[in-house]
Amino acid sequence: MIAPTDFHLSHFQAMTLFALLISIAFGFLSRRRTSERVKYIIWSLFLFLLIGVGIGWAMFPFSR
């Protein structure tokens, strides 16, 4: 059996991967045409990252 082990990601890599997969799923579910899907995925990914980094930045003063 294949046991996926020793898989290490940084916080940013994990967040980006998560955002990418969710954006792709949302894009496929909510849009029909390929061009619209691509636009939606890119825009959604950008917003995911922007808001994620923004929240991280806003929380930084409270982390120490």
Add this chain to the structure above:
Amino acid sequence: MPDDTVTEATTAAAAIAVPPEHHARNEIFAFAIGVAGWLVPGLGHALQKMWGRALGCFLTVGALVFLGVAMRGNLFSSEGGDAFGMLGYVADLGTGSFYFAARALETQGSDVAHAEGDYGTRFLAAAGVLNLLAALHAYEAARGRKA
């Protein structure tokens, strides 16, 4: 008479003309599509020949589950105890058959002492919720709603 009124009147007349047993059959079919979509991610769309959506759902839910397991996320069981554990179990179970695949793959158990394990838990829960959303979408499409 405006066109919109004519269309509405025609649709209403058509709805009245359809026998109730036909509605019930459609509802059962749509429910079966929803359950199929829950059991195997993307199957609900594949049965309706929505190939792109089927492939998109299957691959994204599959990738989230695989990565969640690879990061050693916590896969909740029915013996969680508290409300959050039960909520996590419902979310994880949303992946349908992939839940059992994840159980089989996660031979070393979870490791939430590290950030990766914590991320893995979120990946697994998100996969379940995403699949439930996709199954609901397939159900609505089978009922004839705009999808």
